[in-house]
Amino acid sequence: MKLKDSKTEEVILDAAKVVFMEYGLYGARMQQIADRAGINKALLHYYFRNKERLFDRVFENALSRYFQNMEVLLDESLPIIDRVHSYADRFIDFLTEYPQMAIFLIKEVSLNQALFEEKVKSHIKENPSLIAVINHGIQREEIQIIDPMLFFVNLVSLCTYPFVARPIFKVVAAKNDALWGVEQEISFRSSVHEFINNKIKPL
Template sequence: MVEELNKDQTTEQKILAAARAVFIEQGLAGARMQDIADRAGINKALLHYYFRSKEKLFDMVFEEAAMKFLPRISILFEADIPIFDKIRTFVEHYINLMMENPFIPIFVLNEVHKNPAEFITRIWGGRMPPVREFAAQIQREIEAGNIKPIHPFHLMINMISMCIFPFVGRPIATSVFELSNEQFMVLMEQRKKLVAEFVIDAIKA
C-alpha cells in the first residue's frame, strides 16, 4: 500500500515537472497533453488518469509556483526590516518567480479579469495580501523624512509593473531587440538590481 502511494506521488511529480517544462516552452495555449506525456515518459492514457485536462494540470502547476512565492511576500511585507531592503527583496523574489515560471503573467491577467474576488480567495486563502503593513511603513518613512511623499498604491504598482512587464511583453521585446532566450534571461537577472535601485532612487528624500 505504501509502495503504491509512493509510486503515485512519484508519477504525479514527474508529470508536474514535465508539464511545467512544456508550459514554459509553449505556454498554456500551445501546450498539448501528448507533449506533456512524452516529456514525462508515460502514455497519454496514464496522464489523463492523473489529470483530466490540460487546464486542471496547469492550475496545479500554477498553484504550486504561487504557494512557494506568496508566503515569502506575506512574510516580507510584515517583516521589521528597512523599507529599501524590503523593496530590493520584493523585486528579487518577483523577478525570480517570473524567470522560473514565465507562463504565469498572462495566466494571472486572464484569471484576474474573469473574477478578481475568486482569484484572490483561491490564491491567498480568503485573506487579502498584507499590504496594509507595508503601506503603514511607507507612511512612517514619509513622516520621518526618509522618502518623498508617495501613495502606497503608486509605489506597489511601480514595483510590480516594472517586474512583470518584460515578461508580458517578452515576444515583442525579444523580437525588436533580436534577443535569444539566454540573452533575455541575462537582462532579467540584471533587472533585479536595476528595478530596485530605480524605485529607491525615485522615492529617496
C-alpha cells in the same frame, strides 16, 4: 498496505507544468503532457481525474511560487525601505528563474478572472502585501510615499513586464542595434532600485 511510492504524480505535474505554461489551459493537449511524462494518457486521468483538475494543481503550484517571494516583507528586523529593495530583487530573481510564470498567470487570469480571484484570495490572506507594509511604515512615520497603490503598480510593472514582453523587446533591440538580454540584468536591476529610491523618502 504500503503504497508504491511512485514518482509518477510528480513526473506528471512537471510535464504538465511545462506544457500548460507554454500553451495554456485550452492550448495544452493531454496527449502532449502524457508524452512528455513518458506515460499513458489514461494515467493522467487516473491521477488527476480530468484536465481541469490537473491544471488546477499546476496553477496552484505556480501561485504558491509567485507568493513565496513576498516573505521578505515580514522581516521586522529590516528598515522598510530595505525590505522593499529586497522584495524587488526577489521578484526579479523569481522571474529570472521562471520567466514564463508571469505570462502564464496573465494569460490564465485574463481567460478566467473569477477562478483566479477565488484561488488568489486564500494565498493573499496568508501572505503579507507590499502595500500593507508600506502603509504600516507611513503610519509609523518611518517613510513617506505619495500613493502606495500606484507605487506598487509602477514597481511591479517595471519588474515584470520586461519578462512578459521579452520577445517584443528583443525585436526592438535588434532593430536599434541595442542589446537586451542577460548582459543588461545589472543595469536593469539598478533602474528598478533607482525608481524605489526616487519614490520612497525615509523620514
